[in-house]
Amino acid sequence: xxxxxxxxxxxxxxxxxxxxxxxxxxxxxxxxxxxxxxxxxxxxxxxxxxxxxxxxxxxxxxxxxxxxxxxxxxxxxxxxxxxxxxxxxxxxxxxxxxxxxxxxxxxxxxxxxxxxxxxxxxxxxxxxxxxxxxxxxxxxxxxxxxxxxxxxxxxxxxxxxxxxxxxxxxxxxxxxxxxxxxxxxxxxxxxxxxxxxxxxxxxxxxxxxxxxxxxxxxxxxxxxxxxxxxxxxxxxxxxxxxxxxxxxxxxxxxxxxxxxxxxxxxxxxxxxxxxxxxxxxxxxxxxxxxxxxxxxxxxxxxxxxxxxxxxxxxxxxxxxxxxxxxxxxxxxxxxxxxxxxxxxxxxxxxxxxxxxxxxxxxxxxxxxxxxxxxxxxxxxxxxxxxxxxxxxxxxxxxxxxxxxxxxxxxxxxxxxxxxxxxxxxxxxxxxxxxxxxxxxxxxxxxxxxxxxxxxxxxxxxxxxxxxxxxxxxxxxxxxxxxxxxxxxxxxxxxxxxxxxxxxxxxxxxxxxxxxxxxxxxxxxxxxxxxxxxxxxxxxxxxxxx
Amino acid sequence: xxxxxxxxxxxxxxxxxxxxxxxxxxxxxxxxxxxxxxxxxxxxxxxxxxxxxxxxxxxxxxxxxxxxxxxxxxxxxxxxxxxxxxxxxxxxxxxxxxxxxxxxxxxxxxxxxxxxxxxxxxxxxxxxxxxxxxxxxxxxxxxxxxxxxxxxxxxxxxxxxxxxxxxxxxxxxxxxxxxxxxxxxxxxxxxxxxxxxxxxxxxxxxxxxxxxxxxxxxxxxxxxxxxxxxxxxxxxxxxxxxxxxxxxxxxxxxxxxxxxxxxxxxxxxxxxxxxxxxxxxxxxxxxxxxxxxxxxxxxxxxxxxxxxxxxxxxxx
Numbered sequence: 001x002x003x004x005x006x007x008x009x010x011x012x013x014x015x016x017x018x019x020x021x022x023x024x025x026x027x028x029x030x031x032x033x034x035x036x037x038x039x040x041x042x043x044x045x046x047x048x049x050x051x052x053x054x055x056x057x058x059x060x061x062x063x064x065x066x067x068x069x070x071x072x073x074x075x076x077x078x079x080x081x082x083x084x085x086x087x088x089x090x091x092x093x094x095x096x097x098x099x100x101x102x103x104x105x106x107x108x109x110x111x112x113x114x115x116x117x118x119x120x121x122x123x124x125x126x127x128x129x130x131x132x133x134x135x136x137x138x139x140x141x142x143x144x145x146x147x148x149x150x151x152x153x154x155x156x157x158x159x160x161x162x163x164x165x166x167x168x169x170x171x172x173x174x175x176x177x178x179x180x181x182x183x184x185x186x187x188x189x190x191x192x193x194x195x196x197x198x199x200x201x202x203x204x205x206x207x208x209x210x211x212x213x214x215x216x217x218x219x220x221x222x223x224x225x226x227x228x229x230x231x232x233x234x235x236x237x238x239x240x241x242x243x244x245x246x247x248x249x250x251x252x253x254x255x256x257x258x259x260x261x262x263x264x265x266x267x268x269x270x271x272x273x274x275x276x277x278x279x280x281x282x283x284x285x286x287x288x289x290x291x292x293x294x295x296x297x298x299x300x301x302x303x304x305x306x307x308x309x310x311x312x313x314x315x316x317x318x319x320x321x322x323x324x325x326x327x328x329x330x331x332x333x334x335x336x337x338x339x340x341x342x343x344x345x346x347x348x349x350x351x352x353x354x355x356x357x358x359x360x361x362x363x364x365x366x367x368x369x370x371x372x373x374x375x376x377x378x379x380x381x382x383x384x385x386x387x388x389x390x391x392x393x394x395x396x397x398x399x400x401x402x403x404x405x406x407x408x409x410x411x412x413x414x415x416x417x418x419x420x421x422x423x424x425x426x427x428x429x430x431x432x433x434x435x436x437x438x439x440x441x442x443x444x445x446x447x448x449x450x451x452x453x454x455x456x457x458x459x460x461x462x463x464x465x466x467x468x469x470x471x472x473x474x475x476x477x478x479x480x481x482x483x484x485x486x487x488x489x490x491x492x493x494x495x496x497x498x499x500x501x502x503x504x505x506x507x508x509x510x511x512x513x514x515x516x517x518x519x520x521x522x523x524x525x526x527x528x529x530x531x532x533x534x535x536x537x538x539x540x541x542x543x544x545x
Numbered sequence: 546x547x548x549x550x551x552x553x554x555x556x557x558x559x560x561x562x563x564x565x566x567x568x569x570x571x572x573x574x575x576x577x578x579x580x581x582x583x584x585x586x587x588x589x590x591x592x593x594x595x596x597x598x599x600x601x602x603x604x605x606x607x608x609x610x611x612x613x614x615x616x617x618x619x620x621x622x623x624x625x626x627x628x629x630x631x632x633x634x635x636x637x638x639x640x641x642x643x644x645x646x647x648x649x650x651x652x653x654x655x656x657x658x659x660x661x662x663x664x665x666x667x668x669x670x671x672x673x674x675x676x677x678x679x680x681x682x683x684x685x686x687x688x689x690x691x692x693x694x695x696x697x698x699x700x701x702x703x704x705x706x707x708x709x710x711x712x713x714x715x716x717x718x719x720x721x722x723x724x725x726x727x728x729x730x731x732x733x734x735x736x737x738x739x740x741x742x743x744x745x746x747x748x749x750x751x752x753x754x755x756x757x758x759x760x761x762x763x764x765x766x767x768x769x770x771x772x773x774x775x776x777x778x779x780x781x782x783x784x785x786x787x788x789x790x791x792x793x794x795x796x797x798x799x800x801x802x803x804x805x806x807x808x809x810x811x812x813x814x815x816x817x818x819x820x821x822x823x824x825x826x827x828x829x830x831x832x833x834x835x836x837x838x839x840x841x842x843x844x845x846x847x848x849x850x851x852x853x854x855x856x857x858x859x860x861x
Contacts, residue, residue, distance in 0.1 A: 007604030013588040013687045178784035533855045542566035542861030
């Protein structure tokens, strides 16, 4: 008999396992957050386009807003492990048509956003690598190649190749990819450490001197640092005193990454323990990611200068002779004054640049597979390769959709902006938050049997956190609709186009995609009814008396 | 022949909640018959120890539940049963003996499992006969051998293992053993023995009547046999935060399906491998199990002669 679980006697029976490795779950969640991308957007966007914003303040505010949502996902996963994520939580707690609404919304946006990190791989990964090395070695060809990859055509080709490669690897099997990913993650974290080391060892004066030395060889200006600031000022860039409003609005750029710290599923044993380490790995990923990003952001502001960060982004890199804004890794590589260190910083960032993409492929293909198996979408979506045990058809759908989205995303005047679909994800987070609030009341027995049947006074903890998460998500929905750079607007402007303004069209698209799942479910219900299958039976409560 | 709707669930591992749901599932889903795959008994025994003063105390996962009166005691025991465990009222002296004497503990545990299964059989006899719902049951690899005799003692349930029985217009071939696992469970056999059992059962199949397999162990490389890979320390292996899965099904079962080509093949055993696939013309299915949640996962299959007209995974 086993005595490993305190208080009870377990006999020799299949499935008695020890808890999984929480470090692995933490790595997965940090991967999805992408500390590197969080820094790219915080340092490119906030100093340049949100006058009076305090970058560290924005990070702290983003963390506060994200934590309730992170906690409810962790608790739902602990209460219903192995059950399939938020598609199942919402279906079981609120009803199957609502579950489909929430899930299909996420799935469509994951597919569309597959086009985004694949472009980032070009914009923020390969371009800085080639351009940075070109600047450090005074090689105009490398600089030109780097610039070319940031063009719409260059980014589309690179991004499409990346999607095809990853979808192919996933179709061959997940295990190989994730073993490689652990190595890539280690390389990326080494890059983070080297970045911090370079920044800590560099003064502002030393950075300005290095910048002028390297960029001077490209532009011919002896004082390129001043030239960049002057060009931006001429274009309208100006700093401003501290503004709480403009500190809070750009939470959008950090929330974009940080909210996905809840991406892992909780995989526990059958003889359930409270599993506190696993339960806290999701919020802990948020803490680790935010902490590291804040340290680097603080050092970047000290070494490079906050107003310079704003100016170089506002100017779009033009004053440096670049086709796009240089990202922080390029600036750090100049501060390194060493080609090898510069290479380490920019090369290691390649992994951060596309790190959302594998999780998006995994999540969307799993959902498509589930829809096929559950009968809400054609059965061929649920086909699994007999040899590789991978959802090949779902992966192909994901790949094609993402490449189409990549094309749209890389159009300079296109409607699909980086932040456009996060509002859509928030609509699903709102539904999950509501499910968390109602969980102890609508699934009482499951909640009471779970490791998270905690109370604060008379209130279930998960319900309280669900309410906080609902409020936080509500705030973020408002934030995305009011961020001038989100690509969304609830106000149609009468300046041409179908709705008068493409930002309003994208807002309508978000709503339509959100509602699509409910419509799909109703259609599927009618179709399957003719086959003698009752879709509403999927999560029908069975009486126990 | 007409359409025939079958409800199949499996691996409830002593969860009283799941068993009660199973008894109501046939009517709730409109099935003509129900099958409960193997692994019906629980994996753990929770001592509920009498304290000085007349209260009772049970400890699980570091939490202690105290019952001051019989009503509270019943609640505690219901909670334990809902998790698939067995509550056992005991004295402090006996509790100490159970901790020290493996043979005594084993006798107690087996006795509790037998008694609980007998209670379930009585419940099923009463409910399912009143509903007129045919039900096939069998032990799985995790059930002690005595469970088969208890199931066979039922007046309504049909214990299927080792037989080919008629269920509506179909013949059902049932086998609850598994091949060897890392846990040395009570009813494990080799691949050769599995092949021998299956071929012996196949000889009992009568011609002209479609066949359904009710075989606890899923077939190899079928998508219904993907289990979490374990490390040497019996932890779930992960890569990049994702659990690693590997096929662990039986080649003998696969060969039997390929040979007999039943219209439907129902399996369990691997709780995390909820899937439907095909081997030749046979629809192969494992509905998985979420018994620790008290959720009864199952599958509704609508058959028409030699064809599966529709199927639906359900979670109650």
